[in-house]
Amino acid sequence: MADNSEICDVIVVGTGPAGISAAVNLKILGADFILFGHSSLSEKVERSELIRNYPGLPEVTGPELNRLFAEHLSAAGVEIRNENVVGIYDMGDYLSVLTDKRSVNAFSVIIASGVQSLKPAKGELEFLGRGVSYCATCDGELYRGKKIAVVCDSPALEHEAVYLSSLAGYMYYFPVMKETSVKESDTLRIAGGTVKEVSGGMKVQSVITSSGESIDVDGVFFLKRSVSPSALMFGLATDEDGHIVVSRDMSASVRGCFAAGDVTGRPYQLAKAAGEGNTAAHSALALAKQRREEQKLQKIERQNT
Amino acid sequence: MADNSEICDVIVVGTGPAGISAAVNLKILGADFILFGHSSLSEKVERSELIRNYPGLPEVTGPELNRLFAEHLSAAGVEIRNENVVGIYDMGDYLSVLTDKRSVNAFSVIIASGVQSLKPAKGELEFLGRGVSYCATCDGELYRGKKIAVVCDSPALEHEAVYLSSLAGYMYYFPVMKETSVKESDTLRIAGGTVKEVSGGMKVQSVITSSGESIDVDGVFFLKRSVSPSALMFGLATDEDGHIVVSRDMSASVRGCFAAGDVTGRPYQLAKAAGEGNTAAHSALALAKQRREEQKLQKIERQNT
Structure with missing residues (x-):
C-alpha cells in the first residue's frame, strides 16, 4: 500500500x-x-x-x-x-x-x-467504462478517429468538448446549456435535444436522443460539473x-x-x-x-x- | 382538545x-x-x-x-x-x-x-415540581415568606431573582456570572460557589453548595437561559x-x-x-x-x- x-x-x-x-x-x-x-x-x-x-x-x-x-x-x-x-x-x-x-x-x-x-441517461451507468466516460483527458485518446457523442452541462467544461473534437473522427455534440461556444464543422454536428439512452452489447453502440433519433457511436462522454x-x-x-x-x-x-x-x-x-x-x-x-x-x-x- | x-x-x-x-x-x-x-x-x-x-x-x-x-x-x-x-x-x-x-x-x-x-445539579431533575422550579413567575408565589435558594446563570435573568427576593422570607442567591447587580440585604445573602446538590424527602429540604455547606431551604429556583x-x-x-x-x-x-x-x-x-x-x-x-x-x-x- x-x-x-x-x-x-x-x-x-x-x-x-x-x-x-x-x-x-x-x-x-x-x-x-x-x-x-x-x-x-x-x-x-x-x-x-x-x-x-x-x-x-x-x-x-x-x-x-x-x-x-x-x-x-x-x-x-x-x-x-x-x-x-x-x-x-x-x-x-x-x-x-x-x-x-x-x-x-x-x-x-x-x-x-x-x-x-443532469440526471443519468438510461444505460449511462451500465456502460460506464464500456464506452461511457466522464473524463475527456483520461479516455479521449481511446476514441481517436472514432465516432462519439458528447453531452456537456457547463460552459466551464466546453474546452473538454473542444479537445474531444480534435481527436474524434466525428462528434455529435449535445450542449445542455442554452448557448454554446463550440462551432459546427465537417466533423462536428451540434445535435438538438439531449441523450436519453445509451445502448449497445458488450460496448456502447448507439445513443438515442430525446427526439427519438438513434445515432451509432463508439463512445459517449458526459461532461458534467458533478x-x-x-x-x-x-x-x-x-x-x-x-x-x-x-x-x-x-x-x-x-x-x-x-x-x-x-x-x-x-x-x-x-x-x-x-x-x-x-x-x-x-x-x-x-x-x-x-x-x-x-x-x-x-x-x-x-x-x- | x-x-x-x-x-x-x-x-x-x-x-x-x-x-x-x-x-x-x-x-x-x-x-x-x-x-x-x-x-x-x-x-x-x-x-x-x-x-x-x-x-x-x-x-x-x-x-x-x-x-x-x-x-x-x-x-x-x-x-x-x-x-x-x-x-x-x-x-x-x-x-x-x-x-x-x-x-x-x-x-x-x-x-x-x-x-x-449550567449542568443540572444532583437531584435537580428528581425534585423538579417538588421544590425545584425553573420559573419565578410561575412558582414564586408558592414561596412567599419562605426560605429559598436561587441559582442564576445570566444577567438577563437577574430581574427574576430580584422578583423572588421580594417574595421570599430569606433568599440564598448563587449567581453563576462573575458579577451580579443584586444587592445583599437582611433577607438576601449572596452565597459563594454554586448549588451542587438538591436533597430532601417528598419535597426539597436543603441544598448542598460546592464548598460542601448544607443549607436548609423550602425551594430552589434555577434561573437558566436554557x-x-x-x-x-x-x-x-x-x-x-x-x-x-x-x-x-x-x-x-x-x-x-x-x-x-x-x-x-x-x-x-x-x-x-x-x-x-x-x-x-x-x-x-x-x-x-x-x-x-x-x-x-x-x-x-x-x-x-
Missing part, C-alpha cells in the same frame, strides 16, 4: 457551500487536505437571484454570496484545485481519488458535489433519489467516505449545506487521524516481526 | 443561530409560528472573540454576528417573544408549550435551546451527554418535536446550528400541515356521525 506520507488527511470534492464550509474548517483545524472543484464555485448559487434565508446575510444575491465565499477561501488560505473528480476507490485503509489530471490518496473523502442538473454519487463511487449506499445515505456525523456507507450538502438530500438549502460541510470536516478529520495512527502501529508491528 | 384555530404551526424555542435560522425559514415559508427566546440573542455567540468558519463571513466577531442576526430577524419581520420556555407537553395531536407568562399550543416544536452552561432537554420535555430521548437524539430530518423521539443546534450534539458550531435550524423548519412545518389536515378530517368525521 501507499506510504503514509503520500496519503493526505482529507479530500473534499466540490466547491459549493458544503465543500467550502468543509475546506475552511479543515484549514482552521490544521488538516492536510485538498479541495477539488471549480474556481467559479457553485453555478447553482451563482444563478440564485435573491437569498433571504442564509442567517447573517439578510438579503444577498447569488453572485454576491459566491464572491463572499471566494473571499472567505482566500482569507483562510484555501486553494482550489480546478480538477474534475471522476472516481473514488476504496483501497481498504484509505481512499484513492481519480481526477482528470491525477490520482491522489486520502484517509477520508468528503463528497460535496451537489445534485445533478458526477452522480453512484457513478463516482462503487458500492456507496444511495436512496431512491440517488442521494448519498449518511449518518448524523455525515459518514456514508463506505468507511472513510463522508458527504455533505445537496448530495445527501433535501432540503436543498445553503445553510444546511454549510452546516453539513462543517460537521463532515470534523468527522472526516477525526477518522483520518485515527487511520494514520493505525497505519503507524501496523508499520511498527511489521518492523518488529 | 383545543380548536384548530388556537394551535399555531410551529413554536421555536431559542434565539441562537439554530432558532434564528428556523424562524427566518418559517417566515419565508409563510408559517404561523412563534419564536421564544432572548432579544439579546445567544450569549455564547456574543462572547465569541473571532469566528472564522461561518462561510461567507470570513472574519466576524461574536457581537458583530449577533448584530447581523438581529438585522436578519428584523429584515424578515420576525419578532422574538422574550419569554422563558419552562416545559413542553405532548397532548397527543399537538404540543403545549409553557412559558413564564403563558401556555401556547403548536403542531410542531423546534427545540433550539443550546447546551447548558433548561436541559430532559427537564424541558418528559420522555424525550437523549444521549449520555444529555443531547436530544434526532434523525436526519431533525425529528426527535416525540412526534411533533424537533431539535436543532448545539442541543442535538457536537460539533458545537454556528454553521451546523444554522443548517439544522433550516432543516428543522422544513420538517416541522411539513408535519404541522399534515396534522392540521388530519384535524380537519377528524372534525368532518365527527360532524358526519
Whole structure:
C-alpha cells in the first residue's frame, strides 16, 4: 500500500457551500487536505437571484454570496484545485481519488458535489467504462478517429468538448446549456435535444436522443460539473433519489467516505449545506487521524516481526 | 382538545443561530409560528472573540454576528417573544408549550435551546415540581415568606431573582456570572460557589453548595437561559451527554418535536446550528400541515356521525 506520507488527511470534492464550509474548517483545524472543484464555485448559487434565508446575510444575491465565499477561501488560505473528480476507490485503509489530471490518496473523502442538473441517461451507468466516460483527458485518446457523442452541462467544461473534437473522427455534440461556444464543422454536428439512452452489447453502440433519433457511436462522454454519487463511487449506499445515505456525523456507507450538502438530500438549502460541510470536516478529520495512527502501529508491528 | 384555530404551526424555542435560522425559514415559508427566546440573542455567540468558519463571513466577531442576526430577524419581520420556555407537553395531536407568562399550543416544536452552561445539579431533575422550579413567575408565589435558594446563570435573568427576593422570607442567591447587580440585604445573602446538590424527602429540604455547606431551604429556583432537554420535555430521548437524539430530518423521539443546534450534539458550531435550524423548519412545518389536515378530517368525521 501507499506510504503514509503520500496519503493526505482529507479530500473534499466540490466547491459549493458544503465543500467550502468543509475546506475552511479543515484549514482552521490544521488538516492536510485538498479541495477539488471549480474556481467559479457553485453555478447553482451563482444563478440564485435573491437569498433571504442564509442567517447573517439578510438579503444577498447569488453572485454576491459566491464572491463572499471566494473571499472567505482566500482569507483562510484555501486553494482550489480546478480538477474534475471522476472516481473514488476504496483501497481498504484509505481512499484513492481519480481526477482528470491525477490520482491522489486520502484517509477520508468528503463528497460535496451537489445534485445533478443532469440526471443519468438510461444505460449511462451500465456502460460506464464500456464506452461511457466522464473524463475527456483520461479516455479521449481511446476514441481517436472514432465516432462519439458528447453531452456537456457547463460552459466551464466546453474546452473538454473542444479537445474531444480534435481527436474524434466525428462528434455529435449535445450542449445542455442554452448557448454554446463550440462551432459546427465537417466533423462536428451540434445535435438538438439531449441523450436519453445509451445502448449497445458488450460496448456502447448507439445513443438515442430525446427526439427519438438513434445515432451509432463508439463512445459517449458526459461532461458534467458533478458526477452522480453512484457513478463516482462503487458500492456507496444511495436512496431512491440517488442521494448519498449518511449518518448524523455525515459518514456514508463506505468507511472513510463522508458527504455533505445537496448530495445527501433535501432540503436543498445553503445553510444546511454549510452546516453539513462543517460537521463532515470534523468527522472526516477525526477518522483520518485515527487511520494514520493505525497505519503507524501496523508499520511498527511489521518492523518488529 | 383545543380548536384548530388556537394551535399555531410551529413554536421555536431559542434565539441562537439554530432558532434564528428556523424562524427566518418559517417566515419565508409563510408559517404561523412563534419564536421564544432572548432579544439579546445567544450569549455564547456574543462572547465569541473571532469566528472564522461561518462561510461567507470570513472574519466576524461574536457581537458583530449577533448584530447581523438581529438585522436578519428584523429584515424578515420576525419578532422574538422574550419569554422563558419552562416545559413542553405532548397532548397527543399537538404540543403545549409553557412559558413564564403563558401556555401556547403548536403542531410542531423546534427545540433550539443550546447546551447548558449550567449542568443540572444532583437531584435537580428528581425534585423538579417538588421544590425545584425553573420559573419565578410561575412558582414564586408558592414561596412567599419562605426560605429559598436561587441559582442564576445570566444577567438577563437577574430581574427574576430580584422578583423572588421580594417574595421570599430569606433568599440564598448563587449567581453563576462573575458579577451580579443584586444587592445583599437582611433577607438576601449572596452565597459563594454554586448549588451542587438538591436533597430532601417528598419535597426539597436543603441544598448542598460546592464548598460542601448544607443549607436548609423550602425551594430552589434555577434561573437558566436554557433548561436541559430532559427537564424541558418528559420522555424525550437523549444521549449520555444529555443531547436530544434526532434523525436526519431533525425529528426527535416525540412526534411533533424537533431539535436543532448545539442541543442535538457536537460539533458545537454556528454553521451546523444554522443548517439544522433550516432543516428543522422544513420538517416541522411539513408535519404541522399534515396534522392540521388530519384535524380537519377528524372534525368532518365527527360532524358526519
